[in-house]
């Protein structure tokens with residue numbers, strides 16, 4: 001297809017820049033800003049995904065146009081990003097160095113984590129069944145008081161960057177606000193029979209009521 005705004009190489013550079021920005025966005029520690037950013041991205045995704053799917057359906061009966069679209073690296077990249085087609089190998093970007101290794105070449109490297117106990121005030125100041133987002137050393141976690149106990153759990157849904165502190169907790173089950181995944185706040189394990197899980201953090205309450213949470217971080 002005819003180049004309009006920039007050439008294929010410039011398009012690749014835009015994608016590389018976007019990759020870098022998304023990596024920076026993952027490091028945002030402020031939970032509210034992160035939620036806002038991901039909500040905006042979700043809406044952008046939706047307003048593009050639906051019309052793009054319709055356009056792709058419309059060209060199904062026009063093989064010549066469809067072929068032209070799929071042969072264009074920018075168009076096929078976009079379609080692949082929205083899961084409408086598989087990306088052709090020759091259209092993958094040169095800057096993506098994919099190295100294929102066999103299973104026996106893979107070794108586990110365990111980097112020991114540092115651990116700190118955080119003092120988070122008197123646990124009685126926490127409202128029951130409320131989720132409180134916290135951040136320490138780039139670890140997003142939340143605390144929740146259930147009766148006279150407090151639990152600390154990763155504030156990021158498994159397989160996603162989205163936080164779960166805007167969800168609800170009931171009977172030790174946290175429900176993620178985005179698509180409804182459920183987790184047991186005591187163990188971090190899925191409460192809806194999926195293989196998802198969240199990291200939990202040790203909690204101590206001193207006799208004075210002082211709440212302490214141990215956070216492990218890289």
Ligand code: FES
Nearest residue numbers: 157176178179181
């Ligand atoms: S992000 Fe939590 S259920 Fe989808």
